[in-house]
Amino acid sequence: MASSTNCPSDNSAAVDQSTFWDSNGIHWDPHRIGWVVAGACAAATVAISLVNVLQHCLHYTNRPQQRQILRIIYMPPVYAVISFFSYRYFRDYTYYDLIETAYESVTLSAFLMLLIEFVASTASGNDVKNAIARKDKKALPIPLCFWRYRPTKAYFMYTVKWSVLQYVIVRPALSIVGIIAQRKGVLCESGSWSFKTAKAYITLFDAISISIALYGLFVFYGLTKDELVGKKPLAKFLSIKLIVMFTFYQSFVVSCIEIKDANATCVATAYWTEANIADGLNALAICIEMVLFSALMLWAYSYHDYIIPGEKKTWFILRPIWDSINLWDFVVEIFGSIRFFLCGSCGSRNKSASPPRLPVTDRYGHTRTKKNYEEAFGFGGGDYDTKYGNADEESGMRLRGTSSQENIHLGPYSSPYGAGDKGIPSAGTQVRSASPAASSRSTRTADSLDPLRTAHGRDRSSGGSVGMAF
Numbered sequence: 001m002a003s004s005t006n007c008p009s010d011n012s013a014a015v016d017q018s019t020f021w022d023s024n025g026i027h028w029d030p031h032r033i034g035w036v037v038a039g040a041c042a043a044a045t046v047a048i049s050l051v052n053v054l055q056h057c058l059h060y061t062n063r064p065q066q067r068q069i070l071r072i073i074y075m076p077p078v079y080a081v082i083s084f085f086s087y088r089y090f091r092d093y094t095y096y097d098l099i100e101t102a103y104e105s106v107t108l109s110a111f112l113m114l115l116i117e118f119v120a121s122t123a124s125g126n127d128v129k130n131a132i133a134r135k136d137k138k139a140l141p142i143p144l145c146f147w148r149y150r151p152t153k154a155y156f157m158y159t160v161k162w163s164v165l166q167y168v169i170v171r172p173a174l175s176i177v178g179i180i181a182q183r184k185g186v187l188c189e190s191g192s193w194s195f196k197t198a199k200a201y202i203t204l205f206d207a208i209s210i211s212i213a214l215y216g217l218f219v220f221y222g223l224t225k226d227e228l229v230g231k232k233p234l235a236k237f238l239s240i241k242l243i244v245m246f247t248f249y250q251s252f253v254v255s256c257i258e259i260k261d262a263n264a265t266c267v268a269t270a271y272w273t274e275a276n277i278a279d280g281l282n283a284l285a286i287c288i289e290m291v292l293f294s295a296l297m298l299w300a301y302s303y304h305d306y307i308i309p310g311e312k313k314t315w316f317i318l319r320p321i322w323d324s325i326n327l328w329d330f331v332v333e334i335f336g337s338i339r340f341f342l343c344g345s346c347g348s349r350n351k352s353a354s355p356p357r358l359p360v361t362d363r364y365g366h367t368r369t370k371k372n373y374e375e376a377f378g379f380g381g382g383d384y385d386t387k388y389g390n391a392d393e394e395s396g397m398r399l400r401g402t403s404s405q406e407n408i409h410l411g412p413y414s415s416p417y418g419a420g421d422k423g424i425p426s427a428g429t430q431v432r433s434a435s436p437a438a439s440s441r442s443t444r445t446a447d448s449l450d451p452l453r454t455a456h457g458r459d460r461s462s463g464g465s466v467g468m469a470f
Helices: 030-058 063-072 074-086 090-120 128-132 154-165 169-183 196-223 233-256 272-299 318-325 327-343 348-353 373-376 386-390 391-395 436-449 451-456
Strands: 359-361 367-369
Touching: 030 063, 030 074, 030 272, 030 318, 063 074, 063 090, 063 128, 063 318, 074 090, 074 233, 074 272, 090 128, 090 154, 090 169, 090 196, 090 272, 090 327, 128 154, 128 196, 154 196, 154 327, 169 196, 196 233, 196 272, 233 272, 233 327, 272 327
Parallel strands: none
Antiparallel strands: 359 367
């Protein structure tokens, strides 16, 4: 270890020169027993995951969804294989661990993209924006539940995507920094916690970044959980998140093995330091757990959902494999979000900020686009009425500027004086009022309640005006 730091050495000076096989047969010791168990579990994990991957490749009927599923299915075998090598070559455990952790960001980002594809499949045009347009304003999850957001705003989807996709940038970058710091001897992976070491800063930035990513996932899931019914979103999420949680918390638990005193849980050997023992137990536990998680993903991300009866299998499996390892769609989404936030003041944001407007049907059976705020109140300068017309004028039911109470039509009624039976005077019948003033008041009342009569004459019938006393 470099002398410029106080980082303790993770490895002992002595190196075990014995081999797995010797003249007496297999050379069994605790390390080699763990080696066999880790290798067997890693092989089992790869076999189970390979079955799921091949079946998805053979039934590759939904490219946007299945390319994300394949990326998620790779997680258990990637973790198992890397953990096996970190156990076998325990002196370089830190390098393997940093590489292993970097793939976590890929699976979280792929899971968000998969949820977006699920939600988009429920909307018209397979566009997630049309699904979001159905949502109302709501509060953020805990701890920001006091803050309400409107999902129909243009910034919402860009913010959700960026909150998760930033982790696919930050986590690999932190791993690269960690590898360089370990090489320079300033990482101090097994040393005490101190902001004089690179480990403290890497852990801090990693915690902030993954917290933002998980919060973005929670926000999107809480908003679209109705559209995700039947897709087993919780099982899909847990199969990813439990891997992260298990690897994090068990590494914390086994770190107690590194206690260097007389009461230490495990005592260092000639070839294994306390740090080597803790790292080895963590790697062995991951290899065993990945067998269970690969089986869980076989159910949660089942290929049966993509089997179409009568559809021929896709035997050319290189295309699905290439789609899954090609992360260009992540790059497009990341730069699309950056462009939106950076170009928000240049005018292009305002043109694309309005959410999709769904068609509505009015009470007269006319289908048209729903009015926005400016069109509804008539000060936006738009051509809504020119494009769609005026439903009220077309129907002839009432004029613009009149309320429903004013839209009263005092047409001719039949009465005992004519052919009616309700005691209401018919057209052409002069009704006596109690006084000329009362007659005048009733006529003015009828005129004010019937704008059509006011516009087209006081009396449209041949029998004269109608007076009605209220």
